[in-house]
Amino acid sequence: MSGLAxxxxxxxxxxxxxxxxxxxxxxxxxxxxxxxxxxxxxEAERDQVMNSVAxxxxxxxxxxxxxxxxxxxxxxxxxxxxxxxxxxxxLVMLLALIFRGVAFEFRWVAKPxxxxxDIAFAAGSIMAAFAQGLILGGVLQEIxxxxxxxxxxxxxxxxxxxxxxxxxxxxxxxxxxxxxLMMKSEGEVERKARRLxxxxxxxxxxxxxxxxxxxxxxxxxxxxxWFSVPNIFFLAQVPLATALLAWLCWYAIRRGSLILPFVSAxxxxxxxxxxxxxxxxxxxxxxxxxxxxxxxxxxxxxxxxVGVSILLPVILAYTAMVFWLFRGRVKPGEGYx
Amino acid sequence: METVAxxxxxxxxxxxxxxTMAFHIVFPAFTIGLxxxxxxxxxxxxxxxxxxxxxxxxxxxxxxxxxxxxxVVSGIVLEYQIGTNWSRFxxxxxxxxxxxxAYEVLTAFFLEASFLGIMLFGWNRFPPWLHTLxxxxxALGTALSGFWILxxxxxxxxPAGFTIRDGITxxxxxxxxxFNPSMPYRFAHMMIATYxxxxxxxxxxxxRYMLAARFPDEARTMLHMGLGxxxxxxxxxxxxxxxxxxxxxxxxxxxxxxMEAHWDGTHPAPLVxxxxxxxxxxxxxxEWSIPKLGSLILTHxxxxxxxxxxxxxxxxxxPLLPVFxxxxxxxxxxxxxxxxxxxxxxxxxxxxxxxARWFLHPLAYGWPVGFVALLAGWIVTETGRQPWIVHGxxxxxxxxxxxxxxxxxxxxxxxxxxxxxxFSIGVWYINKMIRTGPQPFMAGxxxxxxxxxxxxxxxxxxxx
Numbered sequence: 019m020s021g022l023a024x025x026x027x028x029x030x031x032x033x034x035x036x037x038x039x040x041x042x043x044x045x046x047x048x049x050x051x052x053x054x055x056x057x058x059x060x061e062a063e064r065d066q067v068m069n070s071v072a073x074x075x076x077x078x079x080x081x082x083x084x085x086x087x088x089x090x091x092x093x094x095x096x097x098x099x100x101x102x103x104x105x106x107x108x109l110v111m112l113l114a115l116i117f118r119g120v121a122f123e124f125r126w127v128a129k130p131x132x133x134x135x136d137i138a139f140a141a142g143s144i145m146a147a148f149a150q151g152l153i154l155g156g157v158l159q160e161i162x163x164x165x166x167x168x169x170x171x172x173x174x175x176x177x178x179x180x181x182x183x184x185x186x187x188x189x190x191x192x193x194x195x196x197x198x199l200m201m202k203s204e205g206e207v208e209r210k211a212r213r214l215x216x217x218x219x220x221x222x223x224x225x226x227x228x229x230x231x232x233x234x235x236x237x238x239x240x241x242x243x244w245f246s247v248p249n250i251f252f253l254a255q256v257p258l259a260t261a262l263l264a265w266l267c268w269y270a271i272r273r274g275s276l277i278l279p280f281v282s283a284x285x286x287x288x289x290x291x292x293x294x295x296x297x298x299x300x301x302x303x304x305x306x307x308x309x310x311x312x313x314x315x316x317x318x319x320x321x322x323x324v325g326v327s328i329l330l331p332v333i334l335a336y337t338a339m340v341f342w343l344f345r346g347r348v349k350p351g352e353g354y355x
Numbered sequence: 356m357e358t359v360a361x362x363x364x365x366x367x368x369x370x371x372x373x374x375t376m377a378f379h380i381v382f383p384a385f386t387i388g389l390x391x392x393x394x395x396x397x398x399x400x401x402x403x404x405x406x407x408x409x410x411x412x413x414x415x416x417x418x419x420x421x422x423x424x425x426x427v428v429s430g431i432v433l434e435y436q437i438g439t440n441w442s443r444f445x446x447x448x449x450x451x452x453x454x455x456x457a458y459e460v461l462t463a464f465f466l467e468a469s470f471l472g473i474m475l476f477g478w479n480r481f482p483p484w485l486h487t488l489x490x491x492x493x494a495l496g497t498a499l500s501g502f503w504i505l506x507x508x509x510x511x512x513x514p515a516g517f518t519i520r521d522g523i524t525x526x527x528x529x530x531x532x533x534f535n536p537s538m539p540y541r542f543a544h545m546m547i548a549t550y551x552x553x554x555x556x557x558x559x560x561x562x563r564y565m566l567a568a569r570f571p572d573e574a575r576t577m578l579h580m581g582l583g584x585x586x587x588x589x590x591x592x593x594x595x596x597x598x599x600x601x602x603x604x605x606x607x608x609x610x611x612x613x614m615e616a617h618w619d620g621t622h623p624a625p626l627v628x629x630x631x632x633x634x635x636x637x638x639x640x641x642e643w644s645i646p647k648l649g650s651l652i653l654t655h656x657x658x659x660x661x662x663x664x665x666x667x668x669x670x671x672x673x674p675l676l677p678v679f680x681x682x683x684x685x686x687x688x689x690x691x692x693x694x695x696x697x698x699x700x701x702x703x704x705x706x707x708x709x710x711a712r713w714f715l716h717p718l719a720y721g722w723p724v725g726f727v728a729l730l731a732g733w734i735v736t737e738t739g740r741q742p743w744i745v746h747g748x749x750x751x752x753x754x755x756x757x758x759x760x761x762x763x764x765x766x767x768x769x770x771x772x773x774x775x776x777x778f779s780i781g782v783w784y785i786n787k788m789i790r791t792g793p794q795p796f797m798a799g800x801x802x803x804x805x806x807x808x809x810x811x812x813x814x815x816x817x818x819x
Contacts, residue, residue, distance in 0.1 A: 073472030076427060080468045084460045086434050091457040094449025101438025101445075102756040108439055109766045112432045113773055119428035120777055123421045127784040168442070172762050315450040317526045322454045329461040333469075340469050343481065 026320065027313040030092035031302070033326050037088050039291055041081035043194070043284050048075045050195020052118055052143020053188055055136065057214065063207050064136060066348050068122065070202040073344045075122060077337055079115070089302075091322045095166050096302040096312035103161045103168045104153045107175055111149035118142030144188060151187030155180025158233060158294070163306040179232060186225035190287065193218040197280035200271065205350040215271040215279060223264055226290055230257065233297060239305060240297045253296060260289045359764040365755045367763040368440040371770060373737075375432055378774045380733060381726050382426030387501055387546070388553025389419050390494035392580070393474075397487040406795075407572040412490075413478065414573075414793035415557075418785050420475050425781050427468070429774070440763060444744055444754035451517050451524045451532055452507050459503035467496035498546070505545055509538035511745045512736070513606045524748065536606055540599035541736075547592045548732065551692060552725030554584035558699070559722035560789050562715040565708075573793050579703060585696030592689060597652070603739075604653055607746060608662040609671060610739030613678040615649050616642075620663035624649035629683075632675040637665065673741045681731040681738075688728035695721070 048071040058064050071078075090097040101108065121139035125132045156175030163169060196218055199211035234241035244253050263285040270278035300308045313319065359367065393415050400408035434456070437445050445453075473481065473489035481489075516531025517524045526532060558581025564574035604611045611617075616632040616639050617624045626648035630639035650659040664672055695718065702708040708715075744751040 073476045076424075076468040076471055077465065079427070079431070080460065080464045083431060083434060083464055084457075086438075087453065087457045087460050090438065090445060090449060091453035094446050094453060097438050097449065097453075098442035098446040098756075101435065102442045102758050105439050105758055105762050105766070108435055109769065112435060113769060115431060116428040116773060116777060120424050120781060123424040124781065124784060127417075127421060127788065168757050172759055314453070315525050317529075318450045318454050321526070321529055322457050325454070325458050325461050333461065333465045336469050337465070340472050343473065344476070 023313075023316055024310070026316055026323070027092070027309040029323055030088070030313070030319055031309045033323070033330075034085065034088045034092055035291075035295065036330075037081055037085040039288060041078075041085050042287055042291065044074070044078035044081055046191045046287065047071070047194040047198035047280070048078050049118075049143045049147050050191040050193065051199060052139050052195070053147060053192040054195050054199070054211070054214070055140035055143070057210060058207065061132075062350060063210075066203055066205075066207050066350055067199065068125070068139070070199060070348045072122060073340065075119075077340065079119070088322075092314055092319060093302055093307075093309065093312035094314055096307050099161065099163055099166070099168045099303050099307060100157065103170060104156055104175055105172060107149045107152040107156065111146050111153070114142040114145035114149060116142070118146060143191075147188045147191045148184040151184030152176075152180045154187065154294075155183030158183070158298070158304070159236070160305060161303055163303060166307070166311075179236070182225070182228065182232075186222070186229065189218060189221040189225060190290075193222050193283050194280070194287065197267070197271070197283045200275075201277050201280045202347055203349075204347050207350070208347075212271055212274070216268060219264065219267055219271070219283070222286065223260075226260065226286075226293075229290075230293070243297060256289055256293050256296065260286055260293075263289065357760045359760045362760065362764070364440075364758060364760040364763050365752055367760055367767055368755055369751065371440060371763060371767040372433075372436060374767070375429065375436065375770055375774065377730055377733075378778055379426065379429040379433060380729065382422050382429065383497070383500070384545075384549040384552055384726070384729055385556070386419060386423050386426055387494075387497040387549040388551075389415060389422065389556075390490065390497045391550065392553060392557060393419060394487070394490040394494040395580075397483075397490050401483060401487055407576060410793045410795055411573050411576060414788075416474060416490075418788055420471075421781055421785055421788070423467075423471065425778055429778075432770070438756075439766075440756050440758065441744075441754050442756035444749060447522060447749050447754070448511075448524055448745060451514075451526045452510060454526075455503055455507040455510075455533065459500055459507075463496045463500035463503065467493050467500065470496065501546060501549070502542060505542045506533045506535070506538050509541045510535045512541070512603075512740055513537040514745055514748055519748065524745075537599070537602050540595065540602045543595045544592070544599045544732075547588050547595060548725075548729050550584060551588050551592060552729055554581045554588070555692065555695075555725040556722045557581035558585065558695075559719050562719040563789070564792060566712065566715050566719060570792055575709075578699070578708060582696060582699030582703060582708075585692055586700040587696070589689065589692040589696045593693070596686075596689070600653065603736075604661055607740065609664070609667045610673060610678065610736070611653065612662055612664045612667070613673045613675050613739055614682040614735060615653075616675065616679050617649060617661070617663045618665050620660060620666045622660070623647045623658050624653070624661065624663070626652065630679075632679050634672070634675045670742065673739045678735055678739045681734040685728050685731040685735060688724055688731070691724070692728075 051067050051071055055064060055067065058067055086097075089100070117138040119142075121135040121142065125135040125139065128135055152175060155177070159175075159177060159179050161168065161170060162174060193215065196211040196215045200208055200215065203211070234244060243249060263282045267279055267282035267286065270282060298304045300310070302309050302312050314322075357363070362370075393412050396408050396412040396415070399405070400412060470489040470492040473486065474493050477486050477489065510532060513536040514524075515535040516528040517526055519525070557577050561574045561577030561579075561581055564570045565578060600611065600614075612620075613632075615624060616627050616630050618637060618639070623646075625644035625646045627639065627642060627644040630642035630644070633640050647657050650661070651657055653659065653661055664675075698714060699708065699718075702711050702714060740746055742750050742752065744754045
């Protein structure tokens with residue numbers, strides 16, 4: 019294998035990882051506020067909650083499109099295996115995203131008959147998060163592949179493990195949503211988010227611990243990866259850092275910090291992602307397709323990387339600009355509509 | 356092979372892609388045109404300071420927001436559907452086409468989605484120049500998105516710049532892949548179609564208010580701008596469409612033969628105005644045609660010859676009926692648009708537009724006509740490409756994913772149900788907003804009736 023063909027897939031895997039990380043963090047908090055929607059009963063509170071993400075949700079969701087298209091452009095063979103394998107959870111996710119996406123606009127137009135869109139927004143957010151967890155679990159527990167093709171059945175993804183991952187995702191996104199509201203809202207909305215923040219944090223930590231125990235017990239190569247010497251000395255930093263961030267998040271929520279709860283919750287998410295990568299590297303479809311086996315033609319990878327290296331910094335810059343333009347906390351009764 | 360109601364996974368997948376695409380394509384087509392219209396209104400407002408331009412820009416922005424949301428959520432479905440239902444296609448063309456989709460995301464989707472926030476929620480928060488800039492950027496983003504998606508789509512019709520090894524395509528020259536032979540024609544044809552479609556919606560809304568004697572300034576502006584665009588672009592579309600047709604004849608002659616229901620390539624082709632093409636017996640029933648005119652249009656010679664359907668094996672011919680009839684529907688509506696544009700402009704020039712109720716009445720109800728033409732044209736070109744998914748490279752029958760027909764059938768049923776409900780409601784809401792009409796601008800925080808007006812926003816003027 020030539021040097022280029024060796025390195026390019028690694029770079030593309032980094033781009034894919036970055037897109038997934040950006041998606042999980044950004045759409046995580048705006049799916050999260052949808053998951054929390056049922057605890058806000060008053061119309062004014064719901065307006066405030068929704069307004070805290072209204073200018074951003076569309077940009078956030080675009081990272082999902084980038085993630086999908088990066089997988090396809092970088093690793094067409096993995097794309098062609100993973101999507102048919104995850105047919106049903108993907109369908110659920112897409113339908114759920116339709117309901118919650120249109121609710122952002124329909125809810126305002128429908129007023130005062132907007133209750134059905136409140137329900138669509140909450141149920142869509144919960145279902146989308148749950149389905150993403152199912153997909154994660156379904157991929158982690160290994161897909162049946164023969165000759166680079168998906169060779170399993172339509173319900174292979176369904177297991178106690180994937181359902182657990184689904185619940186973990188709902189709880190995790192809810193934590194991101196709650197910490198977002200601590201940072202971006204005031205009044206009763208913020209108080210409710212803070213009250214719920216600590217239980218959500220412990221819930222997420224519980225699920226992370228569960229996955230960390232379950233996967234090495236279920237899959238031998240993951241146990242070997244983490245617990246062999248000298249790996250264990252380096253990799254032990256991941257759970258240690260998670261514990262540290264968890265303490266920081268807990269402390270910041272209790273103390274009433276503005277930004278710190280969100281930042282540390284994002285940190286916990288990113289570390290969980292690092293943990294999953296550590297467990298499964300170099301596989302994109304564990305344990306049958308590595309990044310090199312699934313990679314696109316080098317010419318395609320170079321063409322894509324040129325675009326990414328020029329455009330991604332620009333995208334990050336104007337995304338940051340939009341977040342900065344809409345900085346500040348949304349007060350009760352205030353909105354952009 | 357496993358089937359559901361006699362249909363296998365390939366046919367069900369085609370119906371699913373067709374149905375979800377038909378719903379989707381309407382929204383981006385409308386938002387491409389509408390974002391350009393809103394940007395134009397804002398620039399006019401900045402230059403002339405006339406209030407009704409501002410009122411109109413705000414009004415159409417609300418409608419834009421609803422349409423855009425529907426376009427986004429229905430578009431994500433399509434990207435993932437390529438993988439779930441057509442994974443073999445995704446794999447075969449992954450090297451050559453997937454980067455084009457990736458560039459669409461990088462250059463267009465993020466741009467639109469990010470600046471949309473400013474466009475929708477920045478009216479009072481930011482200075483007018485920044486808001487106008489955001490509108491222009493969103494319009495640019497929608498057009499760029501059209502560029503990439505039409506480049507990718509054109510490549511499926513006229514693939515170029517690639518090689519095939521072991522059934523998988525490999526890129527050769529990226530310029531040739533992007534600017535493949537049909538791309539410039541298809542892009543021009545489609546962009547004009549989106550502007551025409553939107554112009555008709557705008558003109559129809561103007562006619563509606565004019566008839567009801569509401570919002571006179573706004574109604575006049577909408578009528579003039581909408582009809583003016585129709586008068587300019589509808590004739591241009593005929594020229595571009597003709598060029599596109601000649602290009603198709605060169606690269607996909609079977610599609611042209613099906614569009615014209617032209618069987619015998621050894622004789623000059625008539626222009627078939629109406630017929631019932633009988634694919635089984637290879638002839639036209641009830642044909643009503645003008646001799647040799649088909650040859651004149653397609654070869655620009657009375658005695659010109661071009662391939663007929665008999666020149667292609669049965670298994671290489673596209674389905675005749677949809678291609679033949681949808682082509683006539685599209686052309687018919689195109690001619691109608693020219694008539695509307697010219698009639699409207701003459702009435703405007705003679706200052707009789709406001710009194711011409713016979714003209715305004717049908718116009719007010721004519722807003723969906725452009726979308727019908729758009730969908731008809733899309734059916735012509737995509738059905739006309741069959742039996743290929745990528746012309747000459749991969750047959751549709753060989754492109755499907757290893758999923759069961761039951762999976763595809765149940766997801767198809769769900770999509771039809773959800774799309775039918777959600778997007779019908781969306782169109783109903785748009786109609787409701789048009790019924791309410793443009794609301795005059797109020798200084799102070801933008802607010803809905805349900806919310807208190809008291810809370811001041813940073814940068815917003817205080818209410819009196």
